[in-house]
Amino acid sequence: MIRPVLQDDAFLADVDHATATQPEALHVWWLGQSGYLVAHNSTHLVLDPYLSESLSEKYAATDKPHTRMTERVVAPERLVGISLVTSSHNHTDHLxxxxxxxxxxxxxxxxxxVPAENLAFAAERLGSSTNLMALGIGETVTLGSVQVTAVPAAHDELLPCYAGYVLKIGSWTLYHSGDTLLYPGMAEKLAPFAPDIAFLPINGRLPERHVSGNLWGDEAAQLAKAIGARRAIPCHYELFTFNTEPPDLFIQTCDTLSQPYTVLRAGERLTLPAV
Known part of the structure; x- marks a missing residue:
């Protein structure tokens, strides 16, 4: 079992320290799978978090056991000061x-x-205690100091129930692809955003493992280069034993393409200093 770099009290202490001592910087922590905590000034965002054992419990007695590889970074109720959360689609590791x-x-x-197509599903799953906001593909909303645009994603198919998000916070632009394959015109659609960080899955697609479609590591690196991402960060690996790939191919391709990247470990922070 992989232990996060920072976990529980140590993780929360790092969040408090980073945001108190460098409030103007951009701080990003990997929560595992496709989940991230992002902080800038007093704004805290959580992107596609999965911080439970629900899938391991659900599939424990089936032919598709979701055996954890990495311990949980932090209990979700211990994350406070959060103003915005995203869900890119309805799969449980994202909702x-x-x-x-x-x-x-x-x-x-x-x-x-959530994607507008998924509003009814999310409301049924979560009940009325959650403040849901539907965002259609191509739509933009501003919430406080954050601007969010929903962009297409192709999780096997290019459908409106799958989204990526472009988030503008402070002077930074972040692209969280959600689960996606490459699709025609993808790079041309995303390049105008010129993201400072692109969070991209690298676990690929293996039908024999019942794994829905995602980018392979080399495809993630190539997409980051094509859209002019200033930094690429791989995700969607090292959570479940049946659904993972090492970041080696991503790293090798980024090096070949001279594409800047950072490989975070669970619970680890990336800080970009204020410009």
Missing amino acids: DAQTLLPLFASNPMAQLI
């Missing part, structure tokens, strides 16, 4: 009631952005 309900109990004013 998990056992993560989101405790998170929103601790942050009752936070908003959860």
